[in-house]
Amino acid sequence: MQKIIAQIAQEIGVRTQQVEAAVTLLDGGATVPFIARYRKEVTGGLDDIQLRELEVRLAYLRELEERRAAILKSIEEQGKLTPQLQAAIAAAPTKQELEDLYLPYKPKRRTKGQIAREAGIEPLADKLFADPTLDPTVEAQAYVLKDKTEAGDDFTTAAAVLDGVRDILSERWAEDAALVQSLREWLWQEGLFQSKLASGKDENNVDVAKFRDYFDYDEPIGRVPSHRALAVFRGRTLEILDAKLVLPVEPEPGKPSIAEGKIALHLGWSHKGRPADDLLRKCVAWTWRVKLSLSTERDLFTRLREEAEKVAIKVFADNLRDLLLAAPAGPRVVMGLDPGIRTGVKVAVVDATGKLVDTATVYPHEPKRDWEGSLHTLARLVEKHGVNLIAIGNGTASRETDKLAAD
Missing domain, CATH: 3.30.420.140 (YqgF/RNase H-like domain)
Known part of the structure; x- marks a missing residue:
């Protein structure tokens, strides 16, 4: 708890004793208006704005610590907690970064990658990635099963085995916290927030026409003004607009996208015409198109909405403040x-x-x-x-x- 108190004190620029006093009052059931008005001498003069920020951050950081403890316990029970992983989890400053680190260890339904691992294909995936000069079709022959597994999974052909390699590698790469975070931040800076009129909607309809400015709209997602973001999200909720995150430059047909290039760069791999390079390119493409594109879009849309709502609330608060501070009795002192x-x-x-x-x-x-x-x-x-x-x-x-x- 002292760590949380020290962090909040640093964030809002007050002494730890002030934060500790405010936390005690909040935990005792006191409200922010009550503390701001009647307990100034206890908190050292914290105002309502500081107390509101303190209350929000206190709730967030407590939830963060609870989640951190639960994740550490879960990974430790799996026998996979290393000192390096424990240090990374302990240092994670946000819930999102914490979940990124937990993703490879998070209990999940049986995935295609897990099915392939259960069939013993993981050594082949490691071998082909480590040495792309090997011929995938030839190497896969040693992993072909005579019959389907007891669960009914079919790895009786070399093509099925190589699909298993694709599933293993793409799943592994999609759970790389550093890769996910770098792609997310790159797209926040460079990606485009795009909206179009939903299929089948009449643009001349009165309710639909309100969103005319967004029938063919795109803008860098990290620089979208709050009112535009909220308008697009409202149109999407009403099923008038289709919104999606698009890459800054769309790839030519049959060519890898910039996102796929960044994944390859992160992995330290490039296509050099070796026997396994076509398969590895397919794995990289699968990682982006199937595993990461939609989840990254969802994460960035959530971030955009939250930031837009914060700005909207501030604008409303400023307008209300101006109204409340207007001359109360006409032009009189x-x-x-x-x-x-x-x-x-x-x-x-x-x-x-x-x-x-x-x-x-x-x-x-x-x-x-x-x-x-x-x-x-x-x-x-x-x-x-x-x-x-x-x-x-x-x-x-x-x-x-x-x-x-x-x-």
Whole structure:
């Protein structure tokens, strides 16, 4: 827990003691508005924005640690936890990176790659990748089975065995966390977010026509403005638009794509006309087209939606803030008094446009009972800013504060 507290303190730029106090209050059932308003002295003055960020990050980091512990336990029970893997899992800063590392060890339904491994084909896959000068068809003969397996899987021909090699290698490469992360980040920078009118939709229909700007639209996914992203996702939900992630340059027919080239580069392999190179090219293509393209699109669409929603919420919050901070009583200079006893009466002055021009705190009530000093401060603010209206909050000590204002 101390690790989480230290991380949050660093992220929001406060002391660890402040975060620890806020966490204790949140765990005790206190809400962010309550803590921001009534427990400032406990948290060292954390405001509602800091507390909201703290609350969100606390929930995320706790879930991250719980998932980290569950993953370590699962891999350890499988007998596959190495010191290097344990260190990588311990250092993973996000849920997505954690899941990338866990993917090869995650219990899953019986895949084609697993079926091929169960049939004893994995040594052939390793051999052909390590030495592409070997002839795949010749080498596969030693792995051909006379009959189907007990589960009904057919490896009675060399072609079926080589399909098994393809399934083993493509599955292995698609579970390479470093490869998956590099492709994901490359596509976030270079990939295109594309939308088109869904097949069978009438573009002249009133409801459909609202999305006319996105009938033939594409833009780099990492630079899509939030309003456009949300509009496309809304159109897709209504089944008016088809959205997909496309490569920055579409490959020529029969040619490998840029994504396939990046996979090959990561693996340190290139086609040199050796006997096994055509098979390995097929494995690389299968890794992208069957294993990684759709999952990467899903991950990046989720990231785009989350970031777009954050921006939309911020825009709404800024607009609401401007509305709430507009001149409260027309073009008048207003002094606002927020009554309080132990913590004092908070004072704020806004000008005729609603702009905050001055603040103060006075202590006319218990325990300080500085009535005269409070009157002097209020009189100074009234004279300095030409206050012509006083607003008093309704709550603890509001009647006593009303008397102060009257004096």
